[in-house]
Amino acid sequence: MSDTVLYDVTEGLATITLNRPDAMNALNDELKAALRDTLRAAAADEAVRAVLLTGNGRAFCVGQDLKEHVGALQSGGGSALRTVEEHYNPITLAIAGMPKPVVAGVNGVAAGAGAGFAFAADYRLMAESAAFNTSFAGIALTADSGISWTLPRLIGPGRAADLLLFPRSVRSGEALELGMAQRVVPDGELAEQAAAVARELAQGPTAAYAAIKESLAFGAGHSLAETLEKEAELQVRAGASQDHKAAVEAFVKKEKPRFTGR
Numbered sequence: 001m002s003d004t005v006l007y008d009v010t011e012g013l014a015t016i017t018l019n020r021p022d023a024m025n026a027l028n029d030e031l032k033a034a035l036r037d038t039l040r041a042a043a044a045d046e047a048v049r050a051v052l053l054t055g056n057g058r059a060f061c062v063g064q065d066l067k068e069h070v071g072a073l074q075s076g077g078g079s080a081l082r083t084v085e086e087h088y089n090p091i092t093l094a095i096a097g098m099p100k101p102v103v104a105g106v107n108g109v110a111a112g113a114g115a116g117f118a119f120a121a122d123y124r125l126m127a128e129s130a131a132f133n134t135s136f137a138g139i140a141l142t143a144d145s146g147i148s149w150t151l152p153r154l155i156g157p158g159r160a161a162d163l164l165l166f167p168r169s170v171r172s173g174e175a176l177e178l179g180m181a182q183r184v185v186p187d188g189e190l191a192e193q194a195a196a197v198a199r200e201l202a203q204g205p206t207a208a209y210a211a212i213k214e215s216l217a218f219g220a221g222h223s224l225a226e227t228l229e230k231e232a233e234l235q236v237r238a239g240a241s242q243d244h245k246a247a248v249e250a251f252v253k254k255e256k257p258r259f260t261g262r
Contacts, residue, residue: 003019060110105195128172128187154178
């Protein structure tokens with residue numbers, strides 16, 4: 001396992017930390033491959049019931065490592081932009097398609113693909129000093145890492161077009177107001193509060209969370225009638241879970257349910 005990504009699993013919570021602090025967690029090939037593989041491992045691990053994605057140092061992730069990118073461009077062969085298919089697409093799909101909740105603890109700047117990975121998460125907490133920036137047009141590129149899908153759904157197509165055509169830093173307060181983040185906390189409290197939110201999710205009804213994620217993704221691209229059918233299908237699955245039965249029994253007994261994720 002590469003030391004560019006740290007991975008810890010404790011009491012159902014997988015904490016994935018981008019670990020190139022001296023480079024503001026810029027995405028070189030080593031980090032991208034490690035992040036992709038770590039996310040896949042978390043998805044497959046039955047002991048993992050929620051994921052916290054964050055960065056080490058003063059940035060969440062500033063996007064592509066442009067020094068490495070320039071070298072790839074100069075070497076020719078088209079390898080520079082193959083990273084979208086080889087790394088960014090599978091990373092984004094691993095986050096959005098994770099059958100468990102993913103919390104992004106945005107501890108600093110999240111730019112380019114770094115912003116895209118945060119937008120693909122289910123819940124975003126931002127430090128007060130943190131900011132988002134699409135950044136792509138500034139280097140004559142288009143959106144990747146799913147931003148053209150996630151951002152319009154978070155803030156609307158008009159605002160998404162504005163931020164993609166005219167990239168700028170969106171500070172935490174504005175990000176909260178626009179809907180890019182669900183919570184903003186003081187810098188010194190981000191690690192604790194992000195972990196608390198993720199731990200709470202890790203103790204919840206994991207199968208139900210997976211169904212909620214699936215229904216939201218399905219509803220984003222289908223009609224109401226089709227979505228109703230999907231909801232019925234997923235409700236049958238959730239209703240057959242041990243957690244649902246335990247929750248109903250606890251309700252009848254006026255007790256707090258204890259979920260096992262099954």
